[in-house]
Amino acid sequence: MSIWTIASYAAWAISALLLGWMLFDLIRVGAVYGEDFLMSAREGEDELLQEAEEEEGGRK
Amino acid sequence: MAKAYLPPKQTGIGQFVDSIFLIVLVYGCLMLPLLFNFGGGESAAEAPAEKTEITWQSLQQNEVMQAQWEKLGYSPEEAAELINARFDYSIEPISLGVTALVILGYFLFVLKYSEKEYRDVIAERFGRTQK
Amino acid sequence: MSTAATAESGKDRLFLLKVLGPIHVWALGVGIVLVGEYMGWNFSVAKGGALGSLIACWVIGLLYTCVAMIDSEVTSTVAAAGGQYTQAKHIIGPLMAFNVGLYLVMAYTMLEAADALIVGDLLTQLAEESGVTDFNAQAFVVLTIAILAFMNYRGVLMTLSVNFLITAVAFIAIIVMFFGISPWNEGVTIFHGDLLTGLPYGWIGVVAALQFGMWYYLGIEGTCQAAEEVRSAGRSIPLGTMCGMITLLIAASLTWFMASGLLPWEYLGQAMVPLYDTARMTGSPMLQTLLFVGTLFAAVASANGCINDASRAWFSMGRDRYMPTWFGAVHPRYRTPFRSIVFLIPIAVSFAFTGLLDQVITFSILSGLLGYTFMSINVIKFRRKWPLGVIDRGYVHPFHPLPALMLLTLCTATYFATYLGYGPQLLSIMVFYIIASIWFALHRYKYVARGDQFTMTWPRPAGY
Numbered sequence: 001m002s003i004w005t006i007a008s009y010a011a012w013a014i015s016a017l018l019l020g021w022m023l024f025d026l027i028r029v030g031a032v033y034g035e036d037f038l039m040s041a042r043e044g045e046d047e048l049l050q051e052a053e054e055e056e057g058g059r060k
Numbered sequence: 061m062a063k064a065y066l067p068p069k070q071t072g073i074g075q076f077v078d079s080i081f082l083i084v085l086v087y088g089c090l091m092l093p094l095l096f097n098f099g100g101g102e103s104a105a106e107a108p109a110e111k112t113e114i115t116w117q118s119l120q121q122n123e124v125m126q127a128q129w130e131k132l133g134y135s136p137e138e139a140a141e142l143i144n145a146r147f148d149y150s151i152e153p154i155s156l157g158v159t160a161l162v163i164l165g166y167f168l169f170v171l172k173y174s175e176k177e178y179r180d181v182i183a184e185r186f187g188r189t190q191k
Numbered sequence: 192m193s194t195a196a197t198a199e200s201g202k203d204r205l206f207l208l209k210v211l212g213p214i215h216v217w218a219l220g221v222g223i224v225l226v227g228e229y230m231g232w233n234f235s236v237a238k239g240g241a242l243g244s245l246i247a248c249w250v251i252g253l254l255y256t257c258v259a260m261i262d263s264e265v266t267s268t269v270a271a272a273g274g275q276y277t278q279a280k281h282i283i284g285p286l287m288a289f290n291v292g293l294y295l296v297m298a299y300t301m302l303e304a305a306d307a308l309i310v311g312d313l314l315t316q317l318a319e320e321s322g323v324t325d326f327n328a329q330a331f332v333v334l335t336i337a338i339l340a341f342m343n344y345r346g347v348l349m350t351l352s353v354n355f356l357i358t359a360v361a362f363i364a365i366i367v368m369f370f371g372i373s374p375w376n377e378g379v380t381i382f383h384g385d386l387l388t389g390l391p392y393g394w395i396g397v398v399a400a401l402q403f404g405m406w407y408y409l410g411i412e413g414t415c416q417a418a419e420e421v422r423s424a425g426r427s428i429p430l431g432t433m434c435g436m437i438t439l440l441i442a443a444s445l446t447w448f449m450a451s452g453l454l455p456w457e458y459l460g461q462a463m464v465p466l467y468d469t470a471r472m473t474g475s476p477m478l479q480t481l482l483f484v485g486t487l488f489a490a491v492a493s494a495n496g497c498i499n500d501a502s503r504a505w506f507s508m509g510r511d512r513y514m515p516t517w518f519g520a521v522h523p524r525y526r527t528p529f530r531s532i533v534f535l536i537p538i539a540v541s542f543a544f545t546g547l548l549d550q551v552i553t554f555s556i557l558s559g560l561l562g563y564t565f566m567s568i569n570v571i572k573f574r575r576k577w578p579l580g581v582i583d584r585g586y587v588h589p590f591h592p593l594p595a596l597m598l599l600t601l602c603t604a605t606y607f608a609t610y611l612g613y614g615p616q617l618l619s620i621m622v623f624y625i626i627a628s629i630w631f632a633l634h635r636y637k638y639v640a641r642g643d644q645f646t647m648t649w650p651r652p653a654g655y
Contacts, residue, residue, distance in 0.1 A: 004323045011330035015337040022344055022533050029522060029529070038520035040204040041510065043271045043419075044646040067512065067643045075515030078635065083538065086297070089623035090550045093615040115498065124385035125455045128280055131472055132458060142457045147238065149395050159610050162621050166628075167564065173632055174284025179655065181285065184642030186651040 114140045208526040210348045211421040216414050216431025218355035222492035223410035229466045229486045231406035237460025239400030240391040242453040246445040248405030251617040254601040255408040259436045260588035261570045263429035264414035267585030270424040273507025274415035289631045292508045294558040298606045299501035301555035304542035306494035307332045310450040316422050339495045346525045364485030369445045371478050381452035395551040402608040407443040416500040425585025553616045576652035
């Protein structure tokens with residue numbers, strides 16, 4: 001087996017690992033957190049939130 | 061203030077079907093030119109079916125060009141194929157007209173329909189009466 | 192990024208992390224595009240000759256300067272992920288916004304597939320040079336997409352910091368090669384005098400070259416996808432975009448200069464890796480290695496930026512329910528649009544393996560072009576509905592409406608150029624957007640809340 005064949009198997013394995021992890025994490029997050037919380041990002045609102053926090057001299 | 065429009069909640073299956081629909085549509089349109097066997101962008105090579113021997117001179121390549129071709133590993137015969145390939149830029153008025161109409165029509169439709177929807181959005185966001 | 196967990200209490204809201212600065216904006220914009228200098232632009236040489244390509248390079252450069260200026264002004268007021276999609280939603284209306292969102296997702300996902308294929312091709316070339324003949328690059332194409340998606344999944348700061356590094360290397364590679372060639376020795380190390388010919392097709396060839404001239408800059412407008420994640424977006428995005436545009440104008444001109452001075456135009460017009468071939472002509476192993484690395488990095492940076500942009504656009508559409516709402520989720524820990532990122536992986540991979548690369552690339556370019564056409568209309572409406580002074584603009588572009596009209600004119604010329612080479616593809620792509628529009632109008636739009644989509648704190652638009 002040439003080094004290229006080994007590398008190619010390794011590439012498949014790493015790809016599978018990464019994709020598997022993402023899929024696992026995606027399902028886990030969906031199970032642990034409520035949908036409403038995950039969908040709570042609102043357009044344009046983050047800016048206001050941050051400004052409010054900064055005015056409080058609050059956390060980063 | 062106008063009564064706000066309450067959209068229905070979409071089921072998981074509905075969401076799935078909608079995602080799949082778009083993907084199928086993309087693939088359909090990617091295949092479309094192949095189905096009709098259109099060969100867009102093909103270069104029409106004026107095959108130099110000549111009996112004369114191909115030389116750099118007959119290809120009208122000067123010394124520097126010749127040197128560069130050789131450095132790239134091309135013989136006159138191999139290079140001739142590239143050098144003699146030419147695109148066909150003929151314009152068919154009908155297909156050009158159709159294409160122009162389709163693009164123009166598409167934008168007009170999208171803009172007009174968006175305008176209608178946009179008025180609803182503004183009316184609901186800022187209230188209908190205020191002007 | 193450990194502070195990201197602070198909002199996990201449940202009553203707080205999630206939002207994308209605001210962590211990026213101007214250099215990330217630059218990296219995102221230039222990163223996507225720079226691969227176009229390493230390959231692709233040279234097809235314009237085949238279309239119109241070397242000089243035709245240079246004219247196209249500058250004419251299209253003008254088009255993109257208009258794009259960058261217009262985009263900077265609008266984005267400096269619309270600081271939301273989704274970029275042009277969000278602009279369209281606020282300025283023109285829902286159906287246009289849906290179309291723009293699709294342009295973005297299609298253009299970037301398809302470009303990502305092409306980039307990953309380039310990585311595969313480069314490795315195949317490397318394998319062949321080391322004597323392996325049965326090398327199969329598929330594993331590496333998938334691996335490229337998997338690694339980049341993983342990085343995108345885990346956080347935007349890391350993703351774009353890496354992009355900054357590899358983009359910078361790819362750009363510096365072009366500069367180093369320029370000086371390595373010692374271009375001041377005309378006739379000794381570089382041969383414009385003997386290699387440049389007239390316009391082989393006359394001026395129609397120059398027009399035809401416009402289509403591939405877009406490669407020099409295609410994707411720079413992606414910078415505004417980052418708007419929701421950039422600190423003080425109103426300043427950073429115009430700055431990053433303009434610097435990016437200058438970078439690209441320099442890179443494009445240098446690239447043309449080197450390649451056209453060392454390669455006969457008939458060869459250049461069909462080369463797969465023109466800059467690498469140019470390096471080969473110098474005979475310097477150092478430059479060859481450098482350009483190999485540069486090409487590889489440019490392709491990876493481009494794919495990376497595309498994943499970032501496509502997922503932002505898809506996410507924004509999901510958030511507004513233009514697309515299934517499931518995609519509008521933000522990861523509670525990494526603060527990325529994780530579902531959109533994962534969803535687009537198999538699509539990009541499938542585009543890469545269909546064997547329809549030609550169609551896929553044309554689809555990508557045309558989606559971009561449709562987007563630029565939209566921008567010119569968009570900015571005219573923007574100025575009309577919210578004249579200067581009504582809302583705070585972080586940047587005001589000069590000479591309005593000249594750039595918008597110029598952009599529209601150049602877009603028309605580019606449609607014509609596309610018709611010349613890819614007429615049937617052009618029509619089939621229009622079919623896609625027309626069917627999708629009808630589908631949205633009749634079916635999809637009923638799930639969208641009306642007034643809620645308008646999220647900017649702007650006053651009522653003039654005339655409504």
